[in-house]
Amino acid sequence: xxxxxxxxxxxxxxxxxxxxxxxxxxxxxxxxxxxxxxxxxxxxxxxxxxxxxxxxxxxxxxxxxxxxxxxxxxxxxxxxxxxxxxxxxxxxxxxxxxxxxxxxxxxxxxxxxxxxxxxxxxxxxxxxxxxxxxxxxxxxxxxxxxxxxxxxxxxxxxxxxxxxxxxxxxxxxxxxxxxxxxxxxxxxxxxxxxxxxxxxxxxxxxxxxxxxxxxxxxxxxxxxxxxxxxxxxxxxxxxxxxxxxxxxxxxxxxxxxxxxxxxxxxxxxxxxxxxxxxxxxxxxxxxxxxxxxxxxxxxxxxxxxxxxxxxxxxxxxxxxxxxxxxxxxxxxxxxxxxxxxxxxxxxxxxxxxxxxxxxxxxxxxxxxxxxxxxxxxxxxxxxxxxxxxxxxxxxxxxxxxxxxxxxxxxxxxxxxxxxxx
Amino acid sequence: xxxxxxxxxxxxxxxxxxxxxxxxxxxxxxxxxxxxxxxxxxxxxxxxxxxxxxxxxxxxxxxxxxxxxxxxxxxxxxxxxxxxxx
Ligand SMILES: Cc1cc2nc3c(=O)[nH]c(=O)nc-3n(C[C@H](O)[C@H](O)[C@H](O)COP(=O)(O)OP(=O)(O)OC[C@H]3O[C@@H](n4cnc5c(N)ncnc54)[C@H](O)[C@@H]3O)c2cc1C
Ligand SMILES: [Zn+2]
Numbered sequence: 001x002x003x004x005x006x007x008x009x010x011x012x013x014x015x016x017x018x019x020x021x022x023x024x025x026x027x028x029x030x031x032x033x034x035x036x037x038x039x040x041x042x043x044x045x046x047x048x049x050x051x052x053x054x055x056x057x058x059x060x061x062x063x064x065x066x067x068x069x070x071x072x073x074x075x076x077x078x079x080x081x082x083x084x085x086x087x088x089x090x091x092x093x094x095x096x097x098x099x100x101x102x103x104x105x106x107x108x109x110x111x112x113x114x115x116x117x118x119x120x121x122x123x124x125x126x127x128x129x130x131x132x133x134x135x136x137x138x139x140x141x142x143x144x145x146x147x148x149x150x151x152x153x154x155x156x157x158x159x160x161x162x163x164x165x166x167x168x169x170x171x172x173x174x175x176x177x178x179x180x181x182x183x184x185x186x187x188x189x190x191x192x193x194x195x196x197x198x199x200x201x202x203x204x205x206x207x208x209x210x211x212x213x214x215x216x217x218x219x220x221x222x223x224x225x226x227x228x229x230x231x232x233x234x235x236x237x238x239x240x241x242x243x244x245x246x247x248x249x250x251x252x253x254x255x256x257x258x259x260x261x262x263x264x265x266x267x268x269x270x271x272x273x274x275x276x277x278x279x280x281x282x283x284x285x286x287x288x289x290x291x292x293x294x295x296x297x298x299x300x301x302x303x304x305x306x307x308x309x310x311x312x313x314x315x316x317x318x319x320x321x322x323x324x325x326x327x328x329x330x331x332x333x334x335x336x337x338x339x340x341x342x343x344x345x346x347x348x349x350x351x352x353x354x355x356x357x358x359x360x361x362x363x364x365x366x367x368x369x370x371x372x373x374x375x376x377x378x379x380x381x382x383x384x385x386x387x388x389x390x391x392x393x394x395x396x397x398x399x400x401x402x403x404x405x406x407x408x409x410x411x412x413x414x415x416x417x418x419x420x421x
Numbered sequence: 422x423x424x425x426x427x428x429x430x431x432x433x434x435x436x437x438x439x440x441x442x443x444x445x446x447x448x449x450x451x452x453x454x455x456x457x458x459x460x461x462x463x464x465x466x467x468x469x470x471x472x473x474x475x476x477x478x479x480x481x482x483x484x485x486x487x488x489x490x491x492x493x494x495x496x497x498x499x500x501x502x503x504x505x506x507x
Contacts, residue, residue: 247466258462260442261491306423306440309468309492314422316436349462405462406455 045069049241051381063204080343086184104378114195123184223362244344271295352411441474
């Protein structure tokens with residue numbers, strides 16, 4: 001069965017008409033029967049899988065593509081993240097890569113005809129010690145070389161940009177300065193997932209939810225198909241976009257990855273009046289926060305202290321978080337937490353992603369997104385699609401190949417990615 | 422909260438331990454760089470029962486071998502690495 005119904009373009013006029021007439025909203029993407037074969041099968045209906053499908057169709061005209069998702073779209077990290085977008089990474093290859101993603105985000109709402117609510121409110125990483133201030137200067141210089149707007153600011157500017165932060169001269173964790181990155185900000189994560197899904201669907205991509213990939217057929221070193229809970233699909237190309245589950249899906253093709261799965265937790269408060277404009281991160285305090293357009297404060301931290309496939313929240317996280325947030329913003333002491341949740345993150349040893357080919361022909365990965373992959377989805381999708389279409393590894397993703405571990409040629413992004421995401 | 426039954430200290434919160442990751446067999450004496458890099462980086466990252474190393478940092482400071490289920494977080498055995506397996 002195919003639910004058809006036109007997927008109409010959204011406009012101010014269509015929204016007003018729809019709300020006044022009270023008709024049912026048309027579906028955002030359609031349901032299709034599983035075809036016996038596709039040119040490309042993408043495993044994982046998160047933002048990476050959907051973006052890859054969209055750019056394959058939009059930039060390369062490859063539309064006989066299936067996105068296979070075992071649960072619902074965005075049920076993984078894509079619907080659970082804290083939506084921070086930035087490009088002030090530590091390495092030249094990292095900052096160039098994420099900068100391209102920001103550029104794509106800036107026009108994404110227009111391009112997808114879907115309001116993704118990208119708000120470039122600025123991203124501030126606090127320095128509480130001389131050594132971390134030194135690292136901020138280093139990052140700022142690397143960023144400037146790549147043409148990225150990034151600089152070190154002092155306490156008076158911090159106070160001006162985020163008055164709720166306590167910049168007084170306190171004995172513990174004094175604030176000596178911050179790395180300030182004006183183009184950074186937050187985006188509505190669900191909207192990005194739905195926007196890519198809808199745009200890919202319009203271009204002919206098939207999205208299959210509630211369908212799990214259970215085996216990958218490899219003959220003579222090359223992919224020939226996948227087995228799913230809905231039947232077999234023959235295909236010469238499989239792309240693994242399953243983040244926290246990526247070791248399990250790669251193992252189906254006999255490919256082992258340098259990845260461990262760690263839960264990452266986050267929490268939100270009740271909504272309040274606007275009190276915080278930029279995104280604020282403190283690496284030393286293992287905490288970051290931002291305020292959504294709805295007024296909730298969103299908090300996050302670093303990954304849980306041990307690996308797990310169970311996305312459960314813990315009291316230790318909420319306790320540690322509350323203490324650290326109050327250290328930064330004592331005025332929040334009466335705020336109530338509404339919710340806390342957790343998602344699975346695919347951590348790599350060097351805090352860099354793994355994108356590209358594997359030893360199995362036709363089996364590609366776009367994984368290792370750890371705690372920082374949401375912001376990367378547009379560029380990773382665009383570049384992975386280009387690799388699939390041309391067979392040539394694009395320069396922007398060459399540093400993130402799987403074989404870098406065998407060569408001992410690691411990236412070194414931990415300093416800029418461990419807490420800030 | 423995860424409780425680990427330390428053979429020396431009794432049941433303790435996982436917070437007291439530092440997690441050393443899945444147990445990976447150490448390569449032989451002269452295996453070449455490839456085998457060492459595999460040993461360093463490549464992980465099974467199993468969804469199921471996993472043998473792991475934990476260090477009781479804020480307790481007896483002994484290295485422990487723990488069998489934990491990575492989906493339920495249930496622990497079924499803990500032993501000091503220096504003890505012989507029966
Ligand atoms: C709490 C939290 C906060 C975060 N904050 C940020 C942030 O501020 N900024 C940032 O950039 N990043 C952040 N991240 C990281 C970011 O969310 C992820 O890196 C990103 O969402 C990964 O997207 P993905 O599409 O690769 O994977 P996912 O969204 O995890 O999607 C993978 C999908 O694969 C499906 N799947 C798995 N196995 C199979 C199978 N066998 N068959 C079919 N489908 C399968 C899963 O159901 C899942 O939907 C955060 C993550 C968490 C958990
Ligand atoms: Zn002990």
